[in-house]
Amino acid sequence: MRGSSKSSGRPIPIPLEPLKEGHRIDPLERLFLEAAERGDKHTVIRCLHGPRPVNVNCTNILGRSAIQIAVDNENVELVELLLKQDGVRIGDALLYAIREGVYRIVEMLIDHPSITRDMLGNAWAGYKLEENSGIESSDYSPDISPIMLAAHCNQFEILQLLISRGARIEKPHRLTCSCTRCKEEVQSDSLRYSLLRINTYKALASPAWISLTSPDPVLSAFKLSWDLEKLAMRENEFKDILNELSEQCKKYACDLLDQCRSSEEVIAVLNKSSDSDNEGDDSDEEVDCERLTLDRLKEALKYEQKQFVAHPHCQQLLASIWYEGLPGWRKSNFFVRTVIIVILIALMPLMAVYYLIFPRSRLGQLIRSPFMKFMYHSASFGVFLFLLILASINMGSREQTQIQRKQRRGPALSPLEWLVFLYVIGFIWSECKQLWDEGLKAYIRQWWNWLDFIMLSLYLCTFTLRFVAFIHSLDEEQYGPKMLPRTKWPSNDPTLVSEGVFAIANVFSFARIIYLFQANPTLGPLQISLGCMLIDIGKFLFIFFLVLTSFACGLNQLYYYYTDSDKTQGAVIVDNGKEYENAFDPLLQSYITLFWALFGLTPLSTVRESSVHELTKSVAEALFMAYHAMAIIVLVNMLIAMMSNSFQDIQDHADREWKFARSKLWMGYFDEGSTLPTPFNLIISPKSIYYFLKRVRRLVQSCLVSKTDKPRRKSNEMHNKTYCTLHDYVSSFSFIRLKE
Incomplete structure (x- = not known):
C-alpha cells in the first residue's frame, strides 16, 4: 500500500489499475523515483541529465510519477525542477497539490504552459483523457476539475487563485432539462451524469465557493438550500447526500450570522435587500425599528431557513422590535x-x-x-x-x-x-x-x-x-x-x-x-405537532380509502341481489314478511356502515340477521372479520405510530420549530398598516383621506407632465398609458384603507 499523506494524515487510495512488476521497471527509473521520494535533488538531476536520461513521466508500481511524488511530499524545489523538464505531464499532481493545500505548488503548476485557463474548469476532463490516452486516473474521476476539488476541500486561498485565473463552475441544468447535451450524457452513462451533478452541487454548496463568488452569500445559501431540498425529493437515489448539502448551506448562513457582534451588524444582515447589493448602506443606520425592513429575514421565512430564523441573534432583535414601547414588560411577573x-x-x-x-x-x-x-x-x-x-x-x-x-x-x-x-x-x-x-x-x-x-x-x-x-x-x-x-x-x-x-x-x-x-412557548410546539399530525392523517386516509373501498365493494356485491327493489323506504331485506335494513346497499351505505364499524357502532347482526343464504353470510362475516383486523389492528395502529413519530420529531427540535413559527406570526404585525382591529378597520380615518388626496394629486401631476413632454404617442403606447392610469386610479382609491 501507499503511505499516508504527511500533511493531511489521510490514507492514499490504491489505484484500480494492476501493479507493475518490479523486474519490468528500469533500474535507472527506479533510482530516479526513489530519489524523488527522498527529495534527493542532486540524484534527480543526474538521472535527468545523464548520458541516458530517464523519462520524466515514468511511474512506479503504484502508477505515481516523480512530480506527483514531489507534490505529495510538498517538495517545492523538486517540483520546480521537474516543471522545467520538456514534456512533463502534470496529471493528478495539480489535484494532489490542491488537496494538500500547498498554495505555492498550485501556483507553479497552473503557471505551466501545458495548463490553460479552460483546463482549470470544464475542460479538465478532456485534458486528462488526452494526457492518459483515454485511460482514466485511478485517484480522481475526470469530472473532478481543479476548481471543483478546491471547493470540495474548502481551500479559500487556492480557490481564490483559481477564480482569478478565470476558472468557473457551471450550475447543473434542471433535472427535467431536455437539451442535446443532457440527453447525450444521460444516454452515454447515466451514473456518470448523476455523479457529475452531485460533485458539482458539492462544490456549489462549499462555504469557500459561496463566500468568494456570491455578492450576497446569505441569500445564495438560502436559495441553494431550497433547491437542494426540492431536488432531494425528486432524486431519491441521492436523497441523503442532497439533504446533507442542504443542511450544510443552512449551517453556513447561521455561521455568518454568528459573526455579528452588535445589534447594528445584525440589522445590517437582516435588512439586506435582494433587489440591489449596493442600495443604501444599512450598516450605518441607527437602530430604528420603524425603518427596519427585515428583507433578509422575510427571505429566510420564504425559504424555510429554520436554523437561521431561530438563531439567538435573530430572535433577540425580533423580541426587541416586538416589545417596543413597553419597557420592562419581559421582566414583569x-x-x-x-x-x-x-x-x-x-x-x-x-x-x-x-x-x-x-x-x-x-x-x-x-x-x-x-x-x-x-x-x-x-x-x-x-x-x-x-x-x-x-x-x-x-x-x-x-x-x-x-x-x-x-x-x-x-x-x-x-x-x-x-x-x-x-x-x-x-x-x-x-x-x-x-x-x-x-x-x-x-x-x-x-x-x-x-x-x-x-x-x-x-x-x-x-x-x-x-x-x-x-x-x-x-x-x-x-x-x-x-x-x-x-x-x-x-x-x-x-x-x-x-x-x-x-x-x-x-x-x-x-x-x-x-x-x-404560536405565541406561547408551551402551546406553540403542540400546535405545530398538531399540524404535522394532520398531514399524517391525510396520508393515512389515502391508504384507508383503498382498504375501505375494497371491502365496501365486496360486501355490496354480496347483499345487492337480496334487496327488495320495490321498497321506497330505503334498501331492505324481506324475510317471511319481516324487514331487515340492508346495511351494504347501495354502495354509499356500505361505506358508511364500514366507517362506523371502526368505532364499534356497527353490530354483528348486520351480516347475520337476514334471509340471505348461509354461504353468503359466512363469506360476509369473514370479510367483516378481515376488515376489522386490517382497519383496526393494522391501519389505526399504523396511524398512531405515524402521529407519534411526527410528534417526537417536533419535540426533538421543539425550540427551533416554535421560534420559526412564532417569527412568522410576528412578521405579520411588523409591517405598516392594519393597525386597528375589526370592526374599527372599516372606519375611514383622516390619515387615509390625506393619503388618498395626496396620491390623487401625484397622479394628476404625472398625467400633466406626461402630456407636456410627449404630446403624441403611438396607439399601443396610448393603450399602455391608459391601462397604467386606470391601475393608478384603482390603487389610489384602495389607499383610502390600505394605508391605515
Whole structure:
C-alpha cells in the first residue's frame, strides 16, 4: 500500500489499475523515483541529465510519477525542477497539490504552459483523457476539475487563485432539462451524469465557493438550500447526500450570522435587500425599528431557513422590535402582565378612536407597535367568538321571539347577527389588505390563510342564503306560507341550508384560534405537532380509502341481489314478511356502515340477521372479520405510530420549530398598516383621506407632465398609458384603507 499523506494524515487510495512488476521497471527509473521520494535533488538531476536520461513521466508500481511524488511530499524545489523538464505531464499532481493545500505548488503548476485557463474548469476532463490516452486516473474521476476539488476541500486561498485565473463552475441544468447535451450524457452513462451533478452541487454548496463568488452569500445559501431540498425529493437515489448539502448551506448562513457582534451588524444582515447589493448602506443606520425592513429575514421565512430564523441573534432583535414601547414588560411577573392586558383591552374602543384622530402622537405610535396590534387583533377575534356563542344559543332574544323564530321561514337578522355580519365584513377587508400587501403567491403559501378563506366564505354563504330566504318569504304564493312548523319545511329550504353552513363556519372559527397558540412557548410546539399530525392523517386516509373501498365493494356485491327493489323506504331485506335494513346497499351505505364499524357502532347482526343464504353470510362475516383486523389492528395502529413519530420529531427540535413559527406570526404585525382591529378597520380615518388626496394629486401631476413632454404617442403606447392610469386610479382609491 501507499503511505499516508504527511500533511493531511489521510490514507492514499490504491489505484484500480494492476501493479507493475518490479523486474519490468528500469533500474535507472527506479533510482530516479526513489530519489524523488527522498527529495534527493542532486540524484534527480543526474538521472535527468545523464548520458541516458530517464523519462520524466515514468511511474512506479503504484502508477505515481516523480512530480506527483514531489507534490505529495510538498517538495517545492523538486517540483520546480521537474516543471522545467520538456514534456512533463502534470496529471493528478495539480489535484494532489490542491488537496494538500500547498498554495505555492498550485501556483507553479497552473503557471505551466501545458495548463490553460479552460483546463482549470470544464475542460479538465478532456485534458486528462488526452494526457492518459483515454485511460482514466485511478485517484480522481475526470469530472473532478481543479476548481471543483478546491471547493470540495474548502481551500479559500487556492480557490481564490483559481477564480482569478478565470476558472468557473457551471450550475447543473434542471433535472427535467431536455437539451442535446443532457440527453447525450444521460444516454452515454447515466451514473456518470448523476455523479457529475452531485460533485458539482458539492462544490456549489462549499462555504469557500459561496463566500468568494456570491455578492450576497446569505441569500445564495438560502436559495441553494431550497433547491437542494426540492431536488432531494425528486432524486431519491441521492436523497441523503442532497439533504446533507442542504443542511450544510443552512449551517453556513447561521455561521455568518454568528459573526455579528452588535445589534447594528445584525440589522445590517437582516435588512439586506435582494433587489440591489449596493442600495443604501444599512450598516450605518441607527437602530430604528420603524425603518427596519427585515428583507433578509422575510427571505429566510420564504425559504424555510429554520436554523437561521431561530438563531439567538435573530430572535433577540425580533423580541426587541416586538416589545417596543413597553419597557420592562419581559421582566414583569404574570400578575402584572395580566392586569395590564385587561386594562388595555378594556380601553380598546377609546384607543381606536384616539388613534383615528391622532395617529402620529406618542400614544398612536404605541398602538402601532407589533405587540399592541397583536393583542388588539386577538381580543377582537375573541369578541367575535363570544358573539358566535351568543348567536348559537339565541341569547338576547325573548321567549316569544324564539318560538316565532322556530316557525318563521326567512327570518330577518337579529341585532346580534348584524354584529356578527359586521365583524365578518371587517375580517374580509383585513384579508384583502393582507393579500394586497403580500401578493397572491405569498398569501396562498400560508395554510392559515386558507383556513381564513374557507371560514369567511362560509359566513358569506350563510348571510347570502339568509337574504335569499328573506326574499322568498315575501312571496308566499310561490314559495309557501311564511309561518310554518319547521318539520314541514322543504329539505332544501334556504334557511335550513344557511343554518347548516353557519354551524360549519363556527367550527372553523373556533379552530382558527389555534393559530394564536404560536405565541406561547408551551402551546406553540403542540400546535405545530398538531399540524404535522394532520398531514399524517391525510396520508393515512389515502391508504384507508383503498382498504375501505375494497371491502365496501365486496360486501355490496354480496347483499345487492337480496334487496327488495320495490321498497321506497330505503334498501331492505324481506324475510317471511319481516324487514331487515340492508346495511351494504347501495354502495354509499356500505361505506358508511364500514366507517362506523371502526368505532364499534356497527353490530354483528348486520351480516347475520337476514334471509340471505348461509354461504353468503359466512363469506360476509369473514370479510367483516378481515376488515376489522386490517382497519383496526393494522391501519389505526399504523396511524398512531405515524402521529407519534411526527410528534417526537417536533419535540426533538421543539425550540427551533416554535421560534420559526412564532417569527412568522410576528412578521405579520411588523409591517405598516392594519393597525386597528375589526370592526374599527372599516372606519375611514383622516390619515387615509390625506393619503388618498395626496396620491390623487401625484397622479394628476404625472398625467400633466406626461402630456407636456410627449404630446403624441403611438396607439399601443396610448393603450399602455391608459391601462397604467386606470391601475393608478384603482390603487389610489384602495389607499383610502390600505394605508391605515
